Amino acid sequence: MKLIPKMAAVAWLLAAGVPAMAQKIKLVDGDLSALKNEKQLNVEFTYDQLKVGKFDNEADYVQKKTTEYNQKESGKGDTWAKAWKNDRKDRFEPSFERLFNDNSDDTKVGDYANAKYTLIFHTTFVEPGFNVGVMRKNAYIDAEIRIVETANKSKTIATISLDNAPGRVAMGMDFDTGERIKEAYAISGKKMARFIDKH
Structure with missing residues (x-):
C-alpha cells in the first residue's frame, strides 16, 4: 500500500x-x-499570429474551447472566450509591468508615450497548461521583444528572444487558466528587467 502514494507522486x-x-x-x-x-x-x-498549445492559429483554439465549455454549460464558453481576451489588459500586461518595475534598478516601463524608446513585447506562443488536482501541466509563453525608437518604430535598436517563461502558482493552486498565464508574464517582466540591467 505504501507504493501507491509514491506512484501517485511520480x-x-x-x-x-x-x-x-x-x-x-x-x-x-x-x-x-x-x-x-x-x-x-x-x-x-x-x-498577432499567436500560436496556442497544439494550435497554429489562436482563433481555432478559442473556438474549440468555447464550443466545449458551452456544451457543458450554456454561456460558459462565451464567458471564457471574453476572459481569454480581457485577461491581457486586466492581468497579463499589468503583471509584466509590475514585476519589471519591482526588479529594475533604474528604468521603469509603462504607458510613457513621450519616452525615447518603446519595448514591444510580442507573444508568439502560449501553452495554457491545465490543473485538475491530481494532474497538471504548467503554462508557459514564448515572446520576441523589440526595443524601438518611439518616434520611429520601424527603427529597432535591439531584438530579444524569450523562451519558456513558466507560469504556475505556488502550492499548485492555479486551477484558472488566466492565473497560470499571468504568472508567466510576471516572471517575464522580472527576468527582462534584470536582463536589461545587465546590458
Whole structure:
C-alpha cells in the first residue's frame, strides 16, 4: 500500500509537463546600451499570429474551447472566450509591468508615450497548461521583444528572444487558466528587467 502514494507522486510529476528547456533570454540583435540613462521605457504588447498549445492559429483554439465549455454549460464558453481576451489588459500586461518595475534598478516601463524608446513585447506562443488536482501541466509563453525608437518604430535598436517563461502558482493552486498565464508574464517582466540591467 505504501507504493501507491509514491506512484501517485511520480504520475503527478510526469503530468506536470514542465518544458524540457529552462527559460532562456537572448539578445538576438542590436545593443541595449542606449537604455542605460533612460528612466522611462514605453511598453506595448502584441499578440498577432499567436500560436496556442497544439494550435497554429489562436482563433481555432478559442473556438474549440468555447464550443466545449458551452456544451457543458450554456454561456460558459462565451464567458471564457471574453476572459481569454480581457485577461491581457486586466492581468497579463499589468503583471509584466509590475514585476519589471519591482526588479529594475533604474528604468521603469509603462504607458510613457513621450519616452525615447518603446519595448514591444510580442507573444508568439502560449501553452495554457491545465490543473485538475491530481494532474497538471504548467503554462508557459514564448515572446520576441523589440526595443524601438518611439518616434520611429520601424527603427529597432535591439531584438530579444524569450523562451519558456513558466507560469504556475505556488502550492499548485492555479486551477484558472488566466492565473497560470499571468504568472508567466510576471516572471517575464522580472527576468527582462534584470536582463536589461545587465546590458
